[in-house]
Amino acid sequence: MTLSCRHLLGIKDLTANDIAVILQTAQQFKEVLQRPIKKVPSLRDVTIVNLFFENSTRTRISFELAEKRLSADTINFTASGSSVSKGETLLDTVNNILSMKVDMVVMRHSASGAPHFLAKHIPAAIINAGDGINEHPTQALLDAFSISEKLGKLEGTKVAIIGDILHSRVAQSNIHLLKKMGAEIIICGPPTLIPKYIQEAFDVRVEYNLRKALEWCDVANVLRIQLERQNQVLFSSLREYNLAYGISKKLLNSLSKPITIMHPGPINRGVELDSDVADSDQSIILQQVENGVAVRMAVLYLLANRQS
């Protein structure tokens, strides 16, 4: 009936039961968000700091809204404009904030494992909002929530994860989650953007042909090409990537059945997704964003209660 962990560092550490509890609780918070008064007093006495050492629009706003809808007090911290630029270490920064009596930490950091490091050294509950190329657990949870909302179930659902797998924490969290919940997965993308041992490591199928992957799947989760993390040339040009792996309306219409299109955002329009696909009624990209608030409320609610 409760979560098996004190922090949400990654989907890797969760059990299938944990995931089911979070998704079920999120369902109730989604109902709260449709009321005229979209707020409950559950976390009235909890203070949460949002530590964003890396840029974010959706995740930061979504966490902040989730916290406010739960009546928690929130503090926002962004690395730019802080004492990080004066050379303060991560642990010092966090310990200084915690000494002002903060109960929970939501953190995004460009270094993989940063929240795991913090979890070893500080008493507060930590929620990973994305760490480097490791995990982005709340994104995978909201993706799963959106899939089961659209298709009615996760188990047995065929999901194609397409694009820049190599640099994607979203892909890794999604693979962990979908496997734990019994969905089928195909990884698709150019060979240079797919980690060499992924097939053995995760026991997933790899497909280099986009059309074959789309023909097979019920849901295509299309990932962003992360140019900021690429320090070498992995494909010749964005135009060439679009020609081989971009999803166009023409390609979508030529498939034997309609599939659902997802994207964690921000979209590179005209690269991984054409505009008319992103805005089509097969796309649930904006529903994903909407569900994100309910899912994050569930995570905050369940972890805040683990503290006493």
Place this chain on the structure above:
Amino acid sequence: MKSLLNSQQIGLTIKRLANQILENHTPLSNTAIIGIQPRGIALSDRVVKEIAAETGTAVPFYGKLDITFYRDDLRSAIHLPSNVDMPFSIEGKKVVLIDDVLYTGRTIRAALDALMDFGRPAKVELLVLIDRRYSRQLPIQPNYTGKSIDSIISQKVKVLWQQKDGTDEVVLLDEI
């Protein structure tokens, strides 16, 4: 273990409670009947059915309220929420809240907070099957009571329902 109400007595009590609501709320066009999740629902389902049988028409406003997010003991235990089903506005309506057992009064306190998030009712009344008087921690009293009992804190009142537990019965358990 001591039996407080048997199946036949529960049936008669529910019939009486339904009639008492009708006495004060006819016509039902401005009254909302709201069961409290999870344990109040079996009772509210029966009361609503009884009212419908008596009047010959379905109860116009019947909702289900979950109070988990409004509890005052969130720090001490995890409670998982149940479904909320409030397909109407309660603004200006007379509300009858229904729960199986009234004990400390804390559930009803939370229910009142939860209710106000759905609008401003004209009036709120409380119906319970069992009233454990002398156990109250808050100034809350029922308007309609199935049976009042005297019990001590170490005892537990359990309401069993046909659909879930195979029989309708209210029992008093002595916890060791």
